[in-house]
Amino acid sequence: MPAQHEGSVPxxxxxxxxxxxxxxxxxxxxxxLYADAQPYPMMRRAGGRAALSGREDSTGSTSSVDxxxxxxxxxxxxxxxxxxxxxxxxxxxxxxxxxxxxxQQLDPGGIVDTxxxxxxxxxxxxxxxxxxxxxxxxEHNLNSEWQIRTLPSDEAEFDTFLxxxxxxxxxxxxxxxxxxxxxxxxxxxxxxxxxxxxxxxxLRTNCFGNFHQLLIGTVQHPIMLYYLxxxxxxxxxxxxxxxxxxxxxxxxxxxxYLGVAPWQNVPLDGNGVPIAxxxxxxxxxxxxxxxxxxxxxxxxxxxxxxxYDSDDHDRFQKIILQNFLPADQPDLKDGMDVLQALxxxxxxxxxxxxKLCQRFIADNPPQSVVxxxxxxxxxxxxxxxxxxxxxxxxxxxxxFQNTWGEKTKRPFEVVVGALRATxxxxxxxxxxxxxxxxxxxxxxxxxxxxxxxxxxxYPDSRDKWESATTRVMTWRFILWxxxxxxxxxxxxxKALDQTPPEVRSPNALADFWIDRLLQRPMDPADRQVIVxxxxxxxxxxxxxxxxxxxxxERLLSMIGLILNSPEALKR
Numbered sequence: 347m348p349a350q351h352e353g354s355v356p357x358x359x360x361x362x363x364x365x366x367x368x369x370x371x372x373x374x375x376x377x378x379l380y381a382d383a384q385p386y387p388m389m390r391r392a393g394g395r396a397a398l399s400g401r402e403d404s405t406g407s408t409s410s411v412d413x414x415x416x417x418x419x420x421x422x423x424x425x426x427x428x429x430x431x432x433x434x435x436x437x438x439x440x441x442x443x444x445x446x447x448x449x450q451q452l453d454p455g456g457i458v459d460t461x462x463x464x465x466x467x468x469x470x471x472x473x474x475x476x477x478x479x480x481x482x483x484x485e486h487n488l489n490s491e492w493q494i495r496t497l498p499s500d501e502a503e504f505d506t507f508l509x510x511x512x513x514x515x516x517x518x519x520x521x522x523x524x525x526x527x528x529x530x531x532x533x534x535x536x537x538x539x540x541x542x543x544x545x546x547x548x549l550r551t552n553c554f555g556n557f558h559q560l561l562i563g564t565v566q567h568p569i570m571l572y573y574l575x576x577x578x579x580x581x582x583x584x585x586x587x588x589x590x591x592x593x594x595x596x597x598x599x600x601x602x603y604l605g606v607a608p609w610q611n612v613p614l615d616g617n618g619v620p621i622a623x624x625x626x627x628x629x630x631x632x633x634x635x636x637x638x639x640x641x642x643x644x645x646x647x648x649x650x651x652x653x654y655d656s657d658d659h660d661r662f663q664k665i666i667l668q669n670f671l672p673a674d675q676p677d678l679k680d681g682m683d684v685l686q687a688l689x690x691x692x693x694x695x696x697x698x699x700x701k702l703c704q705r706f707i708a709d710n711p712p713q714s715v716v717x718x719x720x721x722x723x724x725x726x727x728x729x730x731x732x733x734x735x736x737x738x739x740x741x742x743x744x745x746f747q748n749t750w751g752e753k754t755k756r757p758f759e760v761v762v763g764a765l766r767a768t769x770x771x772x773x774x775x776x777x778x779x780x781x782x783x784x785x786x787x788x789x790x791x792x793x794x795x796x797x798x799x800x801x802x803x804y805p806d807s808r809d810k811w812e813s814a815t816t817r818v819m820t821w822r823f824i825l826w827x828x829x830x831x832x833x834x835x836x837x838x839x840k841a842l843d844q845t846p847p848e849v850r851s852p853n854a855l856a857d858f859w860i861d862r863l864l865q866r867p868m869d870p871a872d873r874q875v876i877v878x879x880x881x882x883x884x885x886x887x888x889x890x891x892x893x894x895x896x897x898x899e900r901l902l903s904m905i906g907l908i909l910n911s912p913e914a915l916k917r
Contacts, residue, residue: 411750413440415866417447419917420706420753421741422516424763425865448741451517452554452734462513466505469775474498475505479544479568483650486540497776499533499542503785503795504774506546510762521553521737522546523758524705526796527803528698529564529596531573533796537640538569541650542796545569554734557698558689558727565592565685566652568640574801577639579632580658589631591801593623597688599697609668615692620668622693627667633660634671634680654678667691695723699736706740708752709807715745751916754808757791757820759917764824764909767863770838779833787826790819817910825906841901842892850889852880859905868913876911880904 414433418425436443436450450457466472474482474497482498489495509519526549533542545567552560564570565588571577574588594600602622604612609627612620637659641647646655656677664671664680667687671680688694699719703711722739726732740746755763764770773779788794792815798804805811830838849858856876860868868876877886880900884890892898908914 411866413444413747416747416750417444418865419755419763420746421448421451422520423510423759424766426766427769427862430865444747445742448517448738451515452738454515454518454554457514459514462509462515465508465512465774469504469773469778472501472505472775474501475543475547477543479541479651480649482540482544483568484648487537487650488648496539498540499538499796500776502533502542502546505543506795507762507765508774510758511765517737518550518553520705521733522550524702525549525553525560527798527806528701529570530798530801530803531569531796532799537572537650538796541567541569554731554737556728556730556732557694557723558686559730560733561596561685561689562682564596565635565681566638568642568650568652571638571640571652576635577642579636579638580655581633581636581660582658584632584636584660586628586632589635590628592635593628593631593688595802597697598623598691598693601697602691602693609665612668614668619691623667626665630664630666631684633662633664634666634684636660638678638681690727692720692724695720699723699740702737702740703745705806706737707743707746707749709809710752712745715740715743718743752808753806753917754811755915755917756804756806756811757788757793757816757823758795760820760909760915761788761791761823761827763914764827764863767909768828768839768841768905769844770827772838780830783830784827787823791823792816792819821906821910824909825903828902828906828909837902839902839905841905842898845892845901850892852877852884852886852888852890855880855890855901855904860908863905863908864914866913868908868911872911872913876904876907879907 414425414430417433418429433443433447436446474486477485477498486495486498506519506522509515509522513519526546529549531545532538538545548563548567549560552563568577570588574591575585576588579585579588594603604622604624607624609620609624612622612624615621637655637657639646639653639655639658641649641651641653646653654677659677659680661674663673666684669683669687671683675683696716700711700716703716703719707715719736719739723732723736726735729735765772772784773781775781785794789797793804828837828839832838844862845855845858849855856873860873860876867873880886880890882900890897892901
């Protein structure tokens with residue numbers, strides 16, 4: 347039996363009223379929807395997915411969701427329609443499915459990525475992403491026309507969204523993001539405009555490889571050499587910016603820093619290696635990296651590639667991490683010796699493995715899984731797939747399987763997850779409809795791509811992303827996406843096409859779309875907020891008329907509430 351609904355109202359008036367109504371509802375439920383929710387036991391309810399059984403670990407803690415939910419939201423950017431069925435086909439048990447899914451994701455070259463390939467091809471394949479570093483430099487960086495100079499970074503930004511939304515290589519996209527924050531640089535000035543596709547290619551193609559080789563690639567890349575000023579560091583004018591961040595942020599971490607203590611006083615581990623670094627190690631590393639620069643002048647070939655200038659290198663003896671480097675070593679050897687020592691240090695293993703566990707498990711991950719990952723990392727120092735096997739250890743651990751809701755999604759994850767779940771389509775190219783507004787509004791969330799100016803990368807802890815400003819701006823951005831229209835005037839979100847004709851009551855609509863978007867149940871109290879919003883005071887078991895524009899737009903707003911609910915923000 348249909349309930350009563352609003353009459354016909356001009357579209358512009360309906361839109362204004364809808365936004366006002368949505369804002370009022372947002373204020374009423376903000377505390378509920380943005381609460382610092384803890385994991386809760388799922389309950390069975392009519393019309394929704396069956397309850398998910400919890401799994402208790404040795405500590406007695408219980409996860410409230412199944413492994414599919416954990417895998418889809420931590421190994422990737424959230425579920426897409428049909429993904430749960432694919433998961434079920436991977437094995438007879440949850441453990442078997444997780445192992446097979448992780449193994450699949452750790453071998454991205456073996457994944458057929460048709461949808462991503464087709465989406466990218468629909469935008470002309472992007473003209474700059476496959477160009478070599480030298481091509482990007484000569485054809486774009488040296489070009490005085492702004493549109494040509496900045497095209498590579500724009501296309502890299504479009505492609506980052508495209509991969510996260512459509513690629514089946516979800517873990518590759520997540521790990522690329524991890525290394526992008528770990529080796530943080532700023533894209534929107536200097537050489538970043540034109541060389542970003544090569545930087546992203548370096549991080550992506552090495553994301554599961556050997557850390558030492560990845561480290562060499564980042565230290566010698568013009569993006570990092572420019573960003574941290576090493577391209578102008580010489581024996582006559584050394585600059586310690588790169589050396590300090592190399593040790594403090596890229597390898598050993600600040601936890602292994604003993605300040606101005608004399609290097610001779612640093613305690614040694616059982617292998618005779620100093621357990622920490624001091625300022626003198628930073629200064630000596632600075633000297634070791636002098637002359638590591640870029641071919642940015644005509645005398646050097648002006649190709650933008652890595653360039654070693656022996657005349658600018660400090661050739662005298664050095665002591666770094668109590669390793670003696672004699673004077674007049676062969677070209678590059680001082681720097682290579684330092685990178686090897688840093689990559690091999692136990693402090694680097696502990697620091698990076700903790701960061702990986704923080705990304706995939708919790709802000710304060712159990713020490714047991716950090717230790718297990720570190721042991722694998724150290725045992726495979728020379729292995730070409732050191733990172734891959736370390737990540738496998740983390741993702742198949744009991745700690746990974748038994749933890750849920752200890753992380754909150756950052757705005758990029760929230761937005762990409764919404765696009766994956768709703769199948770909304772944007773034109774990811776410069777002249778795409780609404781794309782300028784998309785990136786402008788996304789920037790308001792505080793998580794604009796390639797835009798963290800400090801060298802420590804975007805934070806990945808709950809407390810940094812649960813502020814009212816971040817949450818509200820992300821909320822507003824999701825509502826704008828849902829409300830946006832294609833050039834012909836139709837909503838980008840085809841909600842009616844995705845809703846079965848028999849699903850029309852507020853209860854049924856809430857249950858269908860909760861399951862459709864989250865692919866798991868929602869806390870009963872939060873679910874009731876969704877139902878009440880859709881019912882607007884009428885009987886929630888009565889059918890509503892989605893042919894009515896105002897009612898249909900309320901359905902869109904209801905979808906926005908689900909996408910911004912506490913459950914949707916967990917990972």
